[in-house]
Amino acid sequence: MTAVDGFPPLDAGIGAERREFAEELRALFLGLGRSAEEFAVRRGLDPEVVAGYLAAARVPPWEFVEALLDAVHGSAPDPGVRARLCRSRMAALRVSRSVGRAVCQLEGQLHAAEREIRQAEECAEQAGRALAELAAAGPADPGRAELLAEEYDRAREQSARAGARRTLLRRQIALVEGQQGTSAAPPAPTGVEPGDGPPPKILLVDDRPENLVVLEALLGPHGHQLVPATSGPAALRALMEPDGYAAILLDVQMPGMDGYETAAHIRSRARTRDIPIVFVTAMGSEPDHAARAYAAGAADFLPKPVDPWAVRAKVASFVELHRERRAGA
Known part of the structure; x- marks a missing residue:
């Protein structure tokens, strides 16, 4: 990524909506009078990520757009400009909805x-x-x-x-x-090849059976061995034989032993403390909730209602790490 007059080329084959939004981002950087790389560094962002935004390879979060607007126009940009960018971004997202x-x-x-x-x-x-x-x-x-x-x-x-x-x-x-722009959800990559041994186990913990059914429907076709549990004590019993678990998807709000207490028990056991815990929570992703989740030992978290692509990507990433550890053992 170079100076403002040297943007990365737009990705080939992108739709008109994503091209239009990328051009609007480029226009903002021209108004900023600063290289995109310098902006990224000052904001603590990865320059390659920002380059992807400008190449229309990725649609940036609104937080990024607001930061760029503030840098160009100050704290009170023209409401019309903000509204137009919001519409343009939503159109770009709908193409890869x-x-x-x-x-x-x-x-x-x-x-x-x-x-x-x-x-x-x-x-x-x-x-x-x-x-x-x-x-x-x-x-x-x-x-x-x-x-x-x-x-x-x-x-x-x-x-x-x-x-x-x-x-x-x-x-x-x-x-x-890797799937952006497709209209149907293909199987998420799991990193598991035939002959690699038994499929990795994913522990699914939720007191509501219907939520377990949703997770099983999302993850079942992708080669995982799914182990359901409807309470914290049931999850701990399932972990009496902890070998082979790549991740634990753990509901936070459960009667009796909630997700935080369950996580504390898992972390207190030598044989289970290194299994990644993904908290699944309806409490949102506000900083205080996220901080509590990470303080309780979570490796990651998912807000409810769960997004199918996010669930698959998170589980796939932990399965890949599990496979890498297994191969290096």
């Missing part, structure tokens, strides 16, 4: 992970700077130094966890976007 919602959902999670990385790195930098200043000031205050060291370690760990989620989400987006 089978995957558009999933892409936006996953990219929203990706941007949240990138924000968390930036915030954690800033906290680590501040703690490290305070430690250095404390040491330079003379005899160190042991208590203060210990607190700062702990703060630094926590921030670095948080950054590492968010970085792992960012890598995972990029993989999931790639799985979905």
Whole structure:
């Protein structure tokens, strides 16, 4: 990606709607007077992702469009411009409606992970700077130094966890976007080839049988061995033989032992603590809910109602990782 007069070429074969939206994004960057790569770096975004937006290979989340509008027009852009871009973006998504919602959902999670990385790195930098200043000031205050060291370690760990989620989400987006523009949902890639051994197991935990039926219908045709459980205790019983599990899809709101408590029990067991947990929640993807899910040991989460493409992509990514671990064992 180069300067504003050197945009990446538009993807061949794109429809008029996606081409028109990409051209509008390019016009915004021309008004910004700054390279797309510089904008990406300043916003903490992957320049290759932004290049994909400008090439019409991907439809960006609205959060990205608003950030670009704010950069070009300030905090109060012309409402007509905003409305036109919103309509244009929705038209571009409708062309790839089978995957558009999933892409936006996953990219929203990706941007949240990138924000968390930036915030954690800033906290680590501040703690490290305070430690250095404390040491330079003379005899160190042991208590203060210990607190700062702990703060630094926590921030670095948080950054590492968010970085792992960012890598995972990029993989999931790639799985979905491989099908962008299709009208029917083909089988999601699982990374499993014939002769690779028994199919990976996916534990599905939800107290409502109808929700389990939906998940089984979405994932059943794709080579997974699905293990349903209708409660936290039933999930723990299913994990008495934990070998072969690639992931656990765990409902949060269940009577008795809820998803958070169930996750805590899973994490407390040496043989199950490394099985990735994907919280499935109707509580939305607001930062407080997401933070609680990750603090409880979730590797990922899915908002309800679940999007078929997002479910398949998330499970497929964990199955691929499971296969890679199995091959490296």
